[in-house]
Amino acid sequence: MVTLLFYSIIGIMVFNYSFSLILDWLNSKNRLDTLPFLISDVYDSENYAKQKNYEKQKTRLSLFESSLSTFLIISFFALKGFGLLQIYISDITHDQILQSLIFFGILGIISLIISLPFSYFDKFVIEEKYGFNKSTLKLYILDILKNLLLSAVLGGIILGVITWLYLLNPNVFWIAALIIMLIFSLIMNALYSTIILPLFNSKTPLPDGELKNKVIEFSTSLGFSINNIYVIDGSKRSTKANAFFTGFGKKKRIFLYDTLTSNLSNDEIVAVLAHELGHYKKHHIWINLTTGLIQTALFLFFFSLISQSVVFTKVMGGVGDTSVFYLNALCFALLVDPIQTLFGLIMNKFSRKMEYSADGYACNHGKGSSLMSALKKISSLNYSNLTPHPLYVLINYSHPTLYSRLLAIKICIDTNENSTTNK
Numbered sequence: 368m369v370t371l372l373f374y375s376i377i378g379i380m381v382f383n384y385s386f387s388l389i390l391d392w393l394n395s396k397n398r399l400d401t402l403p404f405l406i407s408d409v410y411d412s413e414n415y416a417k418q419k420n421y422e423k424q425k426t427r428l429s430l431f432e433s434s435l436s437t438f439l440i441i442s443f444f445a446l447k448g449f450g451l452l453q454i455y456i457s458d459i460t461h462d463q464i465l466q467s468l469i470f471f472g473i474l475g476i477i478s479l480i481i482s483l484p485f486s487y488f489d490k491f492v493i494e495e496k497y498g499f500n501k502s503t504l505k506l507y508i509l510d511i512l513k514n515l516l517l518s519a520v521l522g523g524i525i526l527g528v529i530t531w532l533y534l535l536n537p538n539v540f541w542i543a544a545l546i547i548m549l550i551f552s553l554i555m556n557a558l559y560s561t562i563i564l565p566l567f568n569s570k571t572p573l574p575d576g577e578l579k580n581k582v583i584e585f586s587t588s589l590g591f592s593i594n595n596i597y598v599i600d601g602s603k604r605s606t607k608a609n610a611f612f613t614g615f616g617k618k619k620r621i622f623l624y625d626t627l628t629s630n631l632s633n634d635e636i637v638a639v640l641a642h643e644l645g646h647y648k649k650h651h652i653w654i655n656l657t658t659g660l661i662q663t664a665l666f667l668f669f670f671s672l673i674s675q676s677v678v679f680t681k682v683m684g685g686v687g688d689t690s691v692f693y694l695n696a697l698c699f700a701l702l703v704d705p706i707q708t709l710f711g712l713i714m715n716k717f718s719r720k721m722e723y724s725a726d727g728y729a730c731n732h733g734k735g736s737s738l739m740s741a742l743k744k745i746s747s748l749n750y751s752n753l754t755p756h757p758l759y760v761l762i763n764y765s766h767p768t769l770y771s772r773l774l775a776i777k778i779c780i781d782t783n784e785n786s787t788t789n790k
Contacts, residue, residue: 372682376701377441383704384437390759391426397756405773406753409743418750421497428493432485439481450684453694467530467693468523475518483511494605497750502604510604513566525551533692537675541667549660556656560597560613560620570597570622578633585637589732591644595620602626607749612643612652630748631741638729638737645728651721658717662710670699711762718765723775730779739776742769 456466494500528547532540573579573596601624608627613620621643675690683694729738746769753769
């Protein structure tokens with residue numbers, strides 16, 4: 368059984384790597400010399416050539432990183448590295464909670480060290496070459512340190528609590544762990560804009576003026592109180608533009624990157640906000656939270672069934688006749704990766720439907736044309752791939768392609784116009 372599981376894990380990692388290579392190859396070959404009419408004006412010929420080169424260089428870097436990471440993980444696993452690490456940690460402390468924290472902490476640091484050169488090259492070579500990067504080396508290092516600190520504190524708390532619950536009662540710990548994770552998710556969603564975001568970005572209320580008046584007028588017409596709109600200084604890191612919605616109830620916030628407000632017209636910005644309001648009005652935040660919770664519950668439940676198995680510990684190179692929680696947790700994560708991929712496919716499909724739905728909401732409230740224009744500008748600013756391979760989209764995209772979104776919005780506009788004419 369140990370041998371079967373051992374080679375199954377290696378097979379899964381090799382398959383994932385090979386499949387990602389095929390996807391990237393298909394995606395890189397799916398390039399059109401002439402873009403469809405709906406998106407033909409996103410890039411001029413010069414920028415379209417630059418975008419294709421940009422995409423090619425990003426793909427090559429990602430391929431190099433995934434090749435190195437896969438090789439190192441398989442080698443470490445095959446050489447019983449995880450078991451040797453467990454022995455080393457066991458000599459440091461007999462406290463199993465501390466062992467879990469040290470084990471995953473060391474793996475996290477190793478992962479960071481491996482990814483750092485690629486992250487640096489991506490930001491200060493590729494992104495710099497195409498005019499996206501605005502970050503300084505000092506800011507880049509500070510961001511890494513802040514992310515590391517947050518991961519250590521927040522991740523350490525969650526991991527420590529889950530390990531403690533397991534040690535109390537391995538058979539039903541998954542129920543308590545699920546409740547803890549739900550509470551944590553709700554708290555983090557509610558407090559993200561007031562605690563986490565300010566660590567990385569400065570936020571300022573949307574200033575008085577024509578844009579704010581249009582936003583308030585539009586939101587009021589929908590019976591929606593939207594006093595908490597902020598502009599964040601995304602331009603200090605990148606020229607890429609974005610907007611997002613976060614929080615619940617009185618804690619709900621809409622954030623606009625300053626790169627968005629400086630490149631889009633007021634009507635286009637209102638259209639983007641209409642899209643974000645569509646997510647809120649259609650309860651997409653709660654739907655995502657619920658589906659994520661169901662997925663987490665399933666994985667925790669099935670993990671609880673094998674969490675005490677000595678077989679899983681031995682697969683990871685552990686010694687002795689006693690199961691080790693953190694080795695079993697890692698083994699389970701490696702084995703269920705194909706199932707997680709399947710869940711990812713389902714979640715991405717739902718996510719794309721929700722994006723269409725939010726676009727439809729904006730369109731049905733008279734913002735269809737402005738939203739189409741805004742999406743084109745955002746894609747142009749971000750050098751988005753306008754012609755990704757359908758299989759790549761199916762597996763990796765949480766948003767529909769620009770062409771698909773524009774086509775759906777255009778159909779919505781035409782339908783509304785025909786409906787108005789018939790009346």
